[in-house]
Amino acid sequence: MVTYAQLTSANSQPFRDAAKAYGDLADKLIDRSDDAAKQLRALPEAWEGEGTDAAATAIKNAVTETDDAVLMLQRCDQILADFAGELDKAKSMLSDAVADARAIPAQIAADGTLTVRPEDGPPSGHPAWAGVYKLVDAAQTAIRDAVQYATTADTTATTDLRATVPGTKGKPYPADKIPPRGTDPKKVRDWWNSLSPEERQYLIAHFPDKVGWLDGVPAENRDQANRLTLAREQHRIRDELDRLKAEGKEGTGEYKDLQGKLAGLDRIEQRLLAAGGDGKDADGMQSNDRRAYLLGVDTSGDGKAIVAVGNPDTADNIVTYIPGTGADLSKVGGDINRVDRMVFDAQQMDPTKRTAGILWLGYDAPDKIIQFPPGGDATDPKYAVNAGNDLDLFQDGLRVTHDGPRSTNTVLGHSYGSTVVGYAAKDHGLDIDNAVFVGSPGVGVEKAGDLGLDPNHVYSTHAKNDPIQYALDPGDLVRMQNPLNPDVDLIHGHNPSSADFGGHKFASDPGTPLMKPEIKTKTYDPLGPFGPSxxxxxxxxxxxxxxxxxxxxxxxxxxxxxxxxxxxxxxxxVTGDHRK
Known part of the structure; x- marks a missing residue:
C-alpha cells in the first residue's frame, strides 16, 4: 500500500531511466541477433563439412535465446515507462487535492488526514461549518483517490514485472492460423487472448511483420513486434546500400529512395530511444519525454509508419494525427514532432489525465499537390477513399484493446489528411469522439452532419495566410467574381471552417504572409564617377x-x-468559434 508520504515524495524519473536502460539493452541485443542471423545465412558459402550443421544449429539456438531475451527486456521497458506515467498522474491528482485542502484552509497531517482548526473556520456552532465539513470531505476523498490510484499502479507494475520471467521459451504456432491484416479487430482481440503467453512470444519473435500490423493486438505487443521489424529493415537497407555503392550506383533513384527510407527508420528509432530525455523534440521545441510505441512500420512503396507517444491502451485521451500530401517514411520526423507537441500541450492542459498521441501514416499519401497531366495528385480523392477502411479498423482497434473507462478519442487530419478523415467518417463511420480538420482542402462532404458525427464535435481551423483555403473547386473558379474567397467550395468539398458547414471553427495564428511583394531595382552610374547614381x-x-x-x-x-x-x-x- 502506497502511503500519502510516499506519494508526496515520489519521483517518476528513476523509473523512466530504468525503462530506457532496458530498452537500450534490448536494442543492442536485436543488433547482435541480426548479426548472428546474417552469419547463419552466409555459413554454407564459407564452410563445408560435418561441423556445418552443428554450427548452424548452435547459431539458431543462440538467435532464438537472444530474441526471447529481447522480448523480456522490452516488456520491462514498457512496464516501467507505463508506471512512471501512472505515478505522474497520481501525483497530479494529489497536487490538486492538496491545493483544494489548503484553500479551505485545512491542516494536512503526515498521513494525509485533514483537519480544520477552530480559529480557521466560522464561529463555534455557526451553520457555515456544514459547508466547511463538506469541502473537507471532498478534499479528503480526493487525497485517498490519488493514493489509491498510485497503489493500484504499483501493484499492477509489480505483478507484471514478476510475470516477466527470464528464460521463458516461445511455443511454436502455425503461421497460417494468424488472422490476415484487415480482420475485424474484435476477432483479432479474441484470437490473441486465446493464445498462451508462450505462443504470443513465439509469434512476436517469428512473425513480427504480421503481428505488428494487426488491429486488435495490444499496443505493447505490437510495439515489441515492430521494433524487431524496424531493426531488421534497418540492417537490410544498410546491406542493400552497401551493395549498390559497391556497384557504383550511389546516384541512382533506387539508392536515394533507400537512403530516404533509412533516414526515416533511424528517426523513428531516435524517438523510440528518447523516453526519459530532456523534453525537447528534434527541432528543439518544447515536447515531452513519454515512451513511444511503434504500432506499425513498412518499407514497401513510399513506406508507412504508426508511432504512438504514450500507451493508447491505458490513456484517458487519444489523438490520432493523419498527415497529408507528401507524407512518407523519409519525412516521418516532422510528423512525430507534431504528435509530441500535441501530447505535451494536452498534458499541460490537464495533467490529471493521461494523453497518448499517434502518428498514423498507415496510408499512401499523394506525392504532389498537383501535377500535369492531372491525376494521381492531391486533387484526386482516391488516396482518401483507399485509406478509409484502414483508418476505421485502426480506430476500432484502439477501442477493443483499451483498458479501463472509455477514452476520449480524437482524429485530427492536416491538409489532405483531413480529407482522409472525412472520407473515412462518411464511408465507414469512425468510432471517435471528435474530428479535427487543420488546413483542410475539403473533407468530401458539404455539411458536418454528413460525416456521421455529432456536428458539435467537429472542429476546423484555417490560418488567415494558409493558401490551402484557395484550393477551389474548378467550377467555382469559373463562376466567381472574387476567386480569393475562402468560404466557397474547396477542391474536396465545402470549406469546413465556413459558418454554414455546421461544425466549430477555432482560432489559429495568421502565419507567414501569403505574399510579400517587392519591387526589384537596379542602380546605374550613367555619368560614371562624375555624377549621381x-x-x-x-x-x-x-x-x-x-x-x-x-x-x-x-x-x-x-x-x-x-x-x-x-x-x-x-x-x-475553444477560441475564435463563429458559433459563440
Missing amino acids: VTVPVGFDPHLSGAAHSEYWDDGNASRDNIAKIVTGNGGT
Missing part, C-alpha cells in the same frame, strides 16, 4: 509563401491550445 525599377517579385500551411504546431500558435482543449474533452472552450 540612378536607381530604377526592373521587376516585381510577389514573394509567394505557403509557410502558414505548416505553422499550426509552432510554439505559441493559438491553434495548439485549442487543439489541446479538444483533445482533453474541453472543445466547448
Whole structure:
C-alpha cells in the first residue's frame, strides 16, 4: 500500500531511466541477433563439412535465446515507462487535492488526514461549518483517490514485472492460423487472448511483420513486434546500400529512395530511444519525454509508419494525427514532432489525465499537390477513399484493446489528411469522439452532419495566410467574381471552417504572409564617377509563401491550445468559434 508520504515524495524519473536502460539493452541485443542471423545465412558459402550443421544449429539456438531475451527486456521497458506515467498522474491528482485542502484552509497531517482548526473556520456552532465539513470531505476523498490510484499502479507494475520471467521459451504456432491484416479487430482481440503467453512470444519473435500490423493486438505487443521489424529493415537497407555503392550506383533513384527510407527508420528509432530525455523534440521545441510505441512500420512503396507517444491502451485521451500530401517514411520526423507537441500541450492542459498521441501514416499519401497531366495528385480523392477502411479498423482497434473507462478519442487530419478523415467518417463511420480538420482542402462532404458525427464535435481551423483555403473547386473558379474567397467550395468539398458547414471553427495564428511583394531595382552610374547614381525599377517579385500551411504546431500558435482543449474533452472552450 502506497502511503500519502510516499506519494508526496515520489519521483517518476528513476523509473523512466530504468525503462530506457532496458530498452537500450534490448536494442543492442536485436543488433547482435541480426548479426548472428546474417552469419547463419552466409555459413554454407564459407564452410563445408560435418561441423556445418552443428554450427548452424548452435547459431539458431543462440538467435532464438537472444530474441526471447529481447522480448523480456522490452516488456520491462514498457512496464516501467507505463508506471512512471501512472505515478505522474497520481501525483497530479494529489497536487490538486492538496491545493483544494489548503484553500479551505485545512491542516494536512503526515498521513494525509485533514483537519480544520477552530480559529480557521466560522464561529463555534455557526451553520457555515456544514459547508466547511463538506469541502473537507471532498478534499479528503480526493487525497485517498490519488493514493489509491498510485497503489493500484504499483501493484499492477509489480505483478507484471514478476510475470516477466527470464528464460521463458516461445511455443511454436502455425503461421497460417494468424488472422490476415484487415480482420475485424474484435476477432483479432479474441484470437490473441486465446493464445498462451508462450505462443504470443513465439509469434512476436517469428512473425513480427504480421503481428505488428494487426488491429486488435495490444499496443505493447505490437510495439515489441515492430521494433524487431524496424531493426531488421534497418540492417537490410544498410546491406542493400552497401551493395549498390559497391556497384557504383550511389546516384541512382533506387539508392536515394533507400537512403530516404533509412533516414526515416533511424528517426523513428531516435524517438523510440528518447523516453526519459530532456523534453525537447528534434527541432528543439518544447515536447515531452513519454515512451513511444511503434504500432506499425513498412518499407514497401513510399513506406508507412504508426508511432504512438504514450500507451493508447491505458490513456484517458487519444489523438490520432493523419498527415497529408507528401507524407512518407523519409519525412516521418516532422510528423512525430507534431504528435509530441500535441501530447505535451494536452498534458499541460490537464495533467490529471493521461494523453497518448499517434502518428498514423498507415496510408499512401499523394506525392504532389498537383501535377500535369492531372491525376494521381492531391486533387484526386482516391488516396482518401483507399485509406478509409484502414483508418476505421485502426480506430476500432484502439477501442477493443483499451483498458479501463472509455477514452476520449480524437482524429485530427492536416491538409489532405483531413480529407482522409472525412472520407473515412462518411464511408465507414469512425468510432471517435471528435474530428479535427487543420488546413483542410475539403473533407468530401458539404455539411458536418454528413460525416456521421455529432456536428458539435467537429472542429476546423484555417490560418488567415494558409493558401490551402484557395484550393477551389474548378467550377467555382469559373463562376466567381472574387476567386480569393475562402468560404466557397474547396477542391474536396465545402470549406469546413465556413459558418454554414455546421461544425466549430477555432482560432489559429495568421502565419507567414501569403505574399510579400517587392519591387526589384537596379542602380546605374550613367555619368560614371562624375555624377549621381540612378536607381530604377526592373521587376516585381510577389514573394509567394505557403509557410502558414505548416505553422499550426509552432510554439505559441493559438491553434495548439485549442487543439489541446479538444483533445482533453474541453472543445466547448475553444477560441475564435463563429458559433459563440
